[in-house]
Amino acid sequence: MKKVVLALAAVAGLAATGAKAQGYPTRPITMIVPFAAGGPTDVVARIVTDNMSRTLGQQIVIENVAGAGGTTGITRAAQSQPDGYTIMMGHMGTHGAAPALYPNLKYDPTKDFAPIGLAAGTPIVIVAKKDFPANDLKGFLDYLSKNADKVNMAHAGVGSVSHSTGIFFNSVVKAKPTMVAYRGTGPALNDLMANTVDFMTDQIVNVAPQIQGGNIKAFAIATPERSPVLPNVPTTKEAGLQGYEVSAWNAVFAPKGTPADVVKKLSDALMKSLDDENTKKRLLELGGVIPSNAERTPEALQKLVESEVARWTPVLKAAGATAE
Ligand code: MLT
Numbered sequence: 001m002k003k004v005v006l007a008l009a010a011v012a013g014l015a016a017t018g019a020k021a022q023g024y025p026t027r028p029i030t031m032i033v034p035f036a037a038g039g040p041t042d043v044v045a046r047i048v049t050d051n052m053s054r055t056l057g058q059q060i061v062i063e064n065v066a067g068a069g070g071t072t073g074i075t076r077a078a079q080s081q082p083d084g085y086t087i088m089m090g091h092m093g094t095h096g097a098a099p100a101l102y103p104n105l106k107y108d109p110t111k112d113f114a115p116i117g118l119a120a121g122t123p124i125v126i127v128a129k130k131d132f133p134a135n136d137l138k139g140f141l142d143y144l145s146k147n148a149d150k151v152n153m154a155h156a157g158v159g160s161v162s163h164s165t166g167i168f169f170n171s172v173v174k175a176k177p178t179m180v181a182y183r184g185t186g187p188a189l190n191d192l193m194a195n196t197v198d199f200m201t202d203q204i205v206n207v208a209p210q211i212q213g214g215n216i217k218a219f220a221i222a223t224p225e226r227s228p229v230l231p232n233v234p235t236t237k238e239a240g241l242q243g244y245e246v247s248a249w250n251a252v253f254a255p256k257g258t259p260a261d262v263v264k265k266l267s268d269a270l271m272k273s274l275d276d277e278n279t280k281k282r283l284l285e286l287g288g289v290i291p292s293n294a295e296r297t298p299e300a301l302q303k304l305v306e307s308e309v310a311r312w313t314p315v316l317k318a319a320g321a322t323a324e
Contacts, residue, residue, distance in 0.1 A: 034073025039186030069157030096308030121289030
């Protein structure tokens, strides 16, 4: 009898979810951003959801749930009702690096989500406070090699993009600065501009305006080509550093079990947003990279997540990184 009741409840739930999918969305949607407001993931989320809200006919409301390098917010989103009314902005850290650093991570990036699509590529820039006693990457690395115990590095929590790309950087240049955790690189950037923290490896969309404004220093960008918005910032290779090329990405996910036609509506709205001239202009002027059509599909994002988990686990293990 109990089994019959449970089966009926499950069918009723599915039917309800199915029913809702047809008129989806009928009320505002919450997007969980797992870092502090004003940082790169928040900026990308607010830019792409602006047009998505218009397409879907309902507001996408950003809710910042920071902590534990982004895994707190992503865990909450992954465990939310899979009805399309809670989605999230994950990234290379939460859905790539985190498994290597959190043995008890409460989600599996490759299994517990319905990928919606890539939102933006975000190259990594090595930036420092304005008063840092070096004017180029060579001088910076020289100072770091002699004074690592006096230098601190900001990051957005273990497993975040700034932490994992920072750990990777430190392993390449063989330095061990003091790591200083923030709830996002938005607040970390404020301290960098206040000269109270020394340097970080951060996503271009967060730091480009302050570099252009001369409020912080940029020693190099970790991509094969210079960024069109930072023409005076050399690549790591040009600046004499081999073996440090890394770009991050931000992407939209829904919880596993979200109905397929809801996933399709969200994915179509994201793709339309990335074709929107205003959305593109706002991402490009911050140095963001617009995904190609092939890179934008849910299937492509699933593959990216699987390859990133496979890529970052050995890199972070080799660097001796552990969850603090
Ligand atoms: C943020 O939005 O603060 C960043 O994405 C944090 C990070 O992962 O470095």
